[in-house]
Amino acid sequence: DAKTTQPNSMESNEEEPVHLPCNHSTISGTDYIHWYRQLPSQGPEYVIHGLTSNVNNRMASLAIAEDRKSSTLILHRATLRDAAVYYCILRRPGSARQLTFGSGTQLTVLP
Amino acid sequence: DTEVTQTPKHLVMGMTNKKSLKCEQHMGHRAMYWYKQKAKKPPELMFVYSYEKLSINESVPSRFSPECPNSSLLNLHLHALQPEDSALYLCASSALTSGGGETQYFGPGTRLLVL
Numbered sequence: 001d002a003k004t005t006q007p008n009s010m011e012s013n014e015e016e017p018v019h020l021p022c023n024h025s026t027i028s029g030t031d032y033i034h035w036y037r038q039l040p041s042q043g044p045e046y047v048i049h050g051l052t053s054n055v056n057n058r059m060a061s062l063a064i065a066e067d068r069k070s071s072t073l074i075l076h077r078a079t080l081r082d083a084a085v086y087y088c089i090l091r092r093p094g095s096a097r098q099l100t101f102g103s104g105t106q107l108t109v110l111p
Numbered sequence: 112d113t114e115v116t117q118t119p120k121h122l123v124m125g126m127t128n129k130k131s132l133k134c135e136q137h138m139g140h141r142a143m144y145w146y147k148q149k150a151k152k153p154p155e156l157m158f159v160y161s162y163e164k165l166s167i168n169e170s171v172p173s174r175f176s177p178e179c180p181n182s183s184l185l186n187l188h189l190h191a192l193q194p195e196d197s198a199l200y201l202c203a204s205s206a207l208t209s210g211g212g213e214t215q216y217f218g219p220g221t222r223l224l225v226l
Contacts, residue, residue, distance in 0.1 A: 032211035043115075043201050043217030044154065051211070087153065093211040097142055098167065099203075101153035 020073040022088030037084040115218035134185040134202030143185040146201040
């Protein structure tokens with residue numbers, strides 16, 4: 001799977017939007033962009049995924065650049081419970097099934 | 112039910128002990144995974160089972176022995192571990208789909224300390 005690059009850490013104020021960036025300049029045309037997060041002392045949990053179009057679900061929105069070389073996870077109103085490590089992962093159909101985690105972004109939410 | 116359960120939550124064992132970690136899911140998923148996560152690091156894959164058969168072993172030492180007795184259960188048998196094996200052991204499952212949108216569901220992990 002292609003490599004992703006994320007900032008090591010970000011801070012946000014509670015109840016403000018958070019934009020978490022991910023660069024994936026070597027993405028192939030069939031790679032899906034997945035986001036998972038890991039809250040303290042828990043296993044990772046799925047957040048959202050997309051291929052080309054922007055996606056929304058109850059947890060977050062995913063904005064994908066037109067050239068697909070970058071994407072942004074958007075938390076519309078950060079809460080203290082959103083403090084976690086956020087991982088951006090590329091998945092290719094038919095490739096190995098495991099998730100290859102990068103170092104992720106540690107999000108701190110300030111009250 | 113989208114839950115993956117793992118037992119025990121915590122485990123302390125000596126280097127000569129034999130212990131087992133257990134993972135269970137009832138989502139009908141036919142792929143199950145073991146990951147290992149050291150402190151402040153991302154999870155790393157250990158094993159993948161597809162249709163109860165071992166499909167990937169990421170060159171894991173033989174002191175870790177996985178077992179998939181049925182489609183809902185995954186075990187990790189531990190024997191003669193080293194202190195550096197202390198870590199969080201995560202189990203995950205997923206439906207076997209051909210698309211890239213397949214998502215994995217993780218358990219809370221077993222925190223293992225080897226003395």
